[in-house]
Amino acid sequence: MAGHVSVTIGDIRAAAQRLQGHARRTPLLSSPFLDRLAGRRVLVKAECLQHTGSFKFRGAWSALTALGADARGVLAFSSGNHAQGVAYAAALRGLTAVIMMPRDAPAIKIANTRALGAEVVLYDRTAEDRDALGGALARERGLALIPPFDHPDVIAGQGTVGLEIAEQACAMGITSAQVLICCGGGGLSAGIALALQADAPDMRPRTVEPEGFDDVAQSLAIGQVVELPLRAGLCDAIVTPRPGRLTWPILQRLCGPGLVVSDAQALAAMALAHERLKLVLEPGGAVALAAALFCPDHIAGEAVIVTASGGNVDRAVFRRALDQGDIHADCGT
């Protein structure tokens, strides 16, 4: 995708129109117990309550509803939240969805994606070239590729979270706050940043990443893209090696400084979301809440807003979070 493609607030408002009545308007929650722990008001945008358990449904719906009338179907590479968002959005639109997943993806994720109506094509990630396979399949069957973040309609869809944050916080009397965003490739962060710039200019978007996967925080700190080695991590939903081509210029212009939390802090935030908000979060969906609770000295203002971006977590990992005691270490950039 060329760097000159841009996303505007008009694109986000148009996506919001298309999402109206289809995506959920998720609540902005809070708890006096979390406020006390953080030392300021903490407002939690509960995107784990979105269809398919993460904000990814918004970008998927936005992209699918922007396709031409001749679109026969869509193709996505993903073993996670993007796959489920695309699969469900396609099913609701009556479009074919082909999801390419590695043959060694967890059986439950393959089963869930199929149950949402998608055709799952498995490939061998050690022996096969995913992009070549996907490209051939897309051409052969007339499918449109829906990338997980580096696509203007996807970014515009995620940006609707920012429109809602601005409106819901304003209704609570809050117009100035830092907005902490769980960040992988930067689609959600870039979309929210553009929405806030237009509708809540006194709100400052800041990315939050897991320790060891802070390519965006490092990139923001030095002003150019840093690429980290790709490897597995507990916060699997937001583990990416570098910001996207489309998302990076937006992040650089509007976001930062980046925040970083440990896996232990993400697990502790999951336990507190369970106890105090009655929400199920996955590790990657809990890093922004973790930063708000455990990094108070790196945040400014009387209120902080956090995205709780997803809740698709294995029971084993969730048990680890419940077992974990509260962690109160400081952290930062």
Place this chain on the structure above:
Amino acid sequence: MAGHVSVTIGDIRAAAQRLQGHARRTPLLSSPFLDRLAGRRVLVKAECLQHTGSFKFRGAWSALTALGADARGVLAFSSGNHAQGVAYAAALRGLTAVIMMPRDAPAIKIANTRALGAEVVLYDRTAEDRDALGGALARERGLALIPPFDHPDVIAGQGTVGLEIAEQACAMGITSAQVLICCGGGGLSAGIALALQADAPDMRPRTVEPEGFDDVAQSLAIGQVVELPLRAGLCDAIVTPRPGRLTWPILQRLCGPGLVVSDAQALAAMALAHERLKLVLEPGGAVALAAALFCPDHIAGEAVIVTASGGNVDRAVFRRALDQGDIHADCGT
């Protein structure tokens, strides 16, 4: 409280006015996985996301805002959700809240109630007369007693859940459905029943109780109040020996037949709410969902609406729910 006191739809609409901007308008959630399991659409009114983790905040706020301007404070007996709802509502209103709890109540519940700003008065439930103690304290300090369900303003507050269900379901195109309600003393069930009678007359409210604690189902079946021995149960939030004096005539006129689920089914519903809705439910808050999922033959219609009334659950009990496999036994009245 005399049996001739009644609650009207006007009382519920007035309570809704007082709750506006203070109680949360909780979302009506769903999952295609739960729909498939139940064999019909399942819509879940997520009151576990209400302030203090249960619908009880609504009744408490309704009752507190109906007090005269000379009210100095309130008194409640409770070790559970009602205590937290009253404590938090009083704190927000700047009123003193005295909560009488048994000396052997779990330390965490006492700590939580205190943390919400209430004064906790402990009593010995084997040696002291709670009602006499509470009455003396209320007179001495000029406190108004806020009962957990048998009070018109409390029932009117809980009834606002029904107004929202009618409106939210209608917006989804659903005007006819059975509405399953987690039922203890019947405040929530009676309030919802009155609201639906006015705003969604084709919706049928039905109570759901745990096996062995089905005083309301038995009462509805024979047309007069059945009293069961008071004892402890997993679904502690909705364990009551008999329907209330005010709630019973409303339940008898508008609700039923009652449904009954096992503890194992409540735990299985908790696990499915965790997995498919990203919600934390307590056992007593999961019985209506359990009935929808595991008692399909006792329910009629293409859609069913359930209340998920609370999420205040110990980690140990929640772990039991996660450990539990899915249960598909049938159940009924």
